[in-house]
Amino acid sequence: MKILLITDGIYPFITGGMQKHSYYLAKFLTQSNIDVCLVHCTENPGQIDEKSLPEFADFRHEHITFKTYPFPSTDRFPGHYVRENKQFSEAIFNDLKNQLDDFDLIYCQGFTGWKFILESEKGNLKIPVISNLHGYNMFQKAPSFKVKLEHYLLRGIAKRVSRKSDFVFSFGGKITEILKKIGVKDEQIIESPIGIESSWLVKSPQNRKNAIRKFVFIGRYERIKGIQELNRALQNLIHQKTGNFEFHFIGDIPAAHRITYPNIIYHGKITEEKKIQQILQSSDILVCPSYSEGMPTVIMEAMASGLAIIGTDVGAINQQITDNGWLIPDSRVATIQDALESAIDISDQELTALKENSLARVERFFLWERVIQHKICFRISN
Numbered sequence: 001m002k003i004l005l006i007t008d009g010i011y012p013f014i015t016g017g018m019q020k021h022s023y024y025l026a027k028f029l030t031q032s033n034i035d036v037c038l039v040h041c042t043e044n045p046g047q048i049d050e051k052s053l054p055e056f057a058d059f060r061h062e063h064i065t066f067k068t069y070p071f072p073s074t075d076r077f078p079g080h081y082v083r084e085n086k087q088f089s090e091a092i093f094n095d096l097k098n099q100l101d102d103f104d105l106i107y108c109q110g111f112t113g114w115k116f117i118l119e120s121e122k123g124n125l126k127i128p129v130i131s132n133l134h135g136y137n138m139f140q141k142a143p144s145f146k147v148k149l150e151h152y153l154l155r156g157i158a159k160r161v162s163r164k165s166d167f168v169f170s171f172g173g174k175i176t177e178i179l180k181k182i183g184v185k186d187e188q189i190i191e192s193p194i195g196i197e198s199s200w201l202v203k204s205p206q207n208r209k210n211a212i213r214k215f216v217f218i219g220r221y222e223r224i225k226g227i228q229e230l231n232r233a234l235q236n237l238i239h240q241k242t243g244n245f246e247f248h249f250i251g252d253i254p255a256a257h258r259i260t261y262p263n264i265i266y267h268g269k270i271t272e273e274k275k276i277q278q279i280l281q282s283s284d285i286l287v288c289p290s291y292s293e294g295m296p297t298v299i300m301e302a303m304a305s306g307l308a309i310i311g312t313d314v315g316a317i318n319q320q321i322t323d324n325g326w327l328i329p330d331s332r333v334a335t336i337q338d339a340l341e342s343a344i345d346i347s348d349q350e351l352t353a354l355k356e357n358s359l360a361r362v363e364r365f366f367l368w369e370r371v372i373q374h375k376i377c378f379r380i381s382n
Helices: 017-031 080-096 114-121 145-164 174-181 227-239 273-281 297-304 333-345 348-366 368-374
Strands: 002-006 035-041 064-069 105-109 129-132 167-170 189-191 213-218 245-250 264-268 285-288 308-312 325-328
Touching: 002 017, 002 080, 017 035, 017 105, 017 297, 017 368, 035 080, 064 080, 080 114, 080 145, 114 129, 114 145, 167 174, 174 189, 213 273, 213 297, 213 333, 227 333, 245 273, 273 297, 285 297, 285 333, 297 308, 297 348, 308 333, 308 348, 325 333, 348 368
Parallel strands: 002 035, 002 105, 035 064, 105 129, 129 167, 167 189, 213 245, 213 285, 245 264, 285 308, 308 325
Antiparallel strands: none
16 A cells, blocks of 8 residues: 655654654554655755654655655735645645556645645546544634634635545544534544554553642643633632642743742753653643643653643543543633642542553553554555
8 A cells, every 4th residue: 555645744843743643653654564655844845854864763764755845835814824725735736646646545634635635526536535634623612712713714624625535534532523513424534543652651650659749731832722721720729829739831831921930840842752751751640721622642642651631621632531530621710720629639549540540541542553553554445
C-alpha cells in the first residue's frame, strides 16, 4: 500500500496536537512497511533533509519520502485561514496530479483535502480521500464572541470536506456525535483514537506520599484553552489560603497573564520531550480545562507518565478520562475550582489508584503499536 499523507505542519517543525499526530502516524505506518509520501509545509521548501534529523531516525527510510510547500499568507481579513488552506490544497494537487495514480489512498489532515475532494466530485480522482479534522472545534462551544465568529467562518468548509470525503476519521466520543449532526453518514466514519509511543509509558506512577499536590498545564495561550478561568480558580484557592498545592505551566503564557505566587511556576514553551517528561513524571495531575478539544495529545502524554487527569467533557476527552480523574462538565471557574479542591483533598491511596488507572488505560487502548491497526491499514485495505 502507498499513502499520500498531507498535513499543514509536522513535528518537530511545528508543534501542536495535529502536527504530532501526523508525525507519529507517518512513523508507525512506515514501521508497518507501508509506503508514505508525506507532504507538509515549511518556510524553506525543498531545503530540509528530514531523514538526516534525529527526530526521524526511527522512521523506516525506505518507506518514506517527503515533499514540502510554503503555506500561503494572504491577508488578515476574516476568513483568511480558509482561503489560505484552499490555496495550499490547490498548490499540492496541481503539483502532484500526474502522480496520484501511484497512490492507493490520500489521507488529509485538517482542510488540506479541499482541492482533492473537488476533483473527486468531478470524476478526476479515482482513489479514496480520507479526512481528519481532529477536534471539530468550530462546532463546539465558543468562549467569546470573537471565537464564535471564527468558528462560524470555518463551518462551511468543515461540512463540505467532511461530507464529501470518502471516509472521515473520528476520535469517538462527542466528535462522532458532531459528525452525524452535520450530515456525515455512519458508513463514512472510522473511529480511531490518537496514540502515544510506548517509550512514554512509565512502569509505575511516582509515589509522593504526604507531599503537596502538583498540578500541570501544557498548552498554547489560546482563549479556548480555558486559561483565564483556570487562573481565576487558582486565585480563589490562593485567597482561601489553600497552600498545599503547586501548579506548573508549560507554554507561552504572556507575562501579563501570569499569577505571582511562590507555588505557581511558569516554564515557558518547551519543545524537548525529555524536559516535558521530567516535569510530568514529577507531577500528580494534569489539568485541561478547554472549551473545545479533539483528543488532546497532552492528556495522553500525562496518562502515560502516570498522572491523574482533570479535563472538560468536550471532544473525545471522555474516551481518555474514565476512572483515572475528574471529567468536568464545563469550563466555569467554580467547576474547575471544585475539581482542583477535590484533587488536593483526595487521599494518597486514592490518587495512586487514579494514576495506575491512567497507565493501564494507555497500555490497553492508546499505544501507537495498537492504534495503527485501527487506522488505514486495518479498515481501508480489507
